[in-house]
Amino acid sequence: MSAVLGYALELCDAQFGILFAYSSVKGFKATYIKEIPLAFQTWLTEQDWFHVSPNTGLGRMVSDKDIINIANVRMEEIYRHGDPxxxxxANLGGARSFTAIPMVSKEGLIGAFTIYRQQLRPFEEKSLLIARIFADQSVIAIENARLVSEARSAKGE
Incomplete structure (x- = not known):
């Protein structure tokens, strides 16, 4: 998954990215990171699983199950209200532009690729559509790994 995240960063010309696991009960957890600033990485590690406001990019993605593309993370109302x-x-990661790409299985949302630019430059639609293909392929890989694990458990391995 780390390699796929790296490809998405390269494709989208972004500085850093995070692959989040998602649980409707637990919330989000950063499971893979790539090139993330240390202060932001430390903050995410301290959070472990966490819930997000419905007004954040991830929160909107949970309800919409669609790509969220935020041109300027500091210009949204949620930033001015001090959402953690x-x-x-914005402040620990230095992100200015952000996108969240949902990973959706038959059961619903299972995670998200989040990609960040530290300069103010929105993500292009073409790049996001290709990144969505990466997310969809990751869902297939995760589902296959789960099925293999279940088959091994059933056999007593």
Whole structure:
């Protein structure tokens, strides 16, 4: 998964990215990171699993199950109100532009690729559509790994 995240960063010409696991009960957890600033990485590690406001990019992605593309993370109302995730994204990560790409299986949302630019430059639609293909392929890989694990458990391995 780390390699796929790296490809998405390269494709989208972004500085850093995070692959989040998602649980409707537990919330989000950063499971893979690539090139993330240390202060933001430390903050995410301290959070472990965490819930997000419905007004954050991840929160909107949970309800919409669609790509969220934020041109300027500091210009949204949620930043001015001191949301912890947005504050960490902008101030600890130095992010200016952000996109969240949902990973959706038959059961629903299972995670997200989040990709960040430290300069103010929105992500292009073409790049996001290709990144969505990466996310969809990751869902297939995760589902296959789960099925293999279940088959091994059934056999007693």
């Amino acid at each position: 995730l947005r504050d960490a994204t």
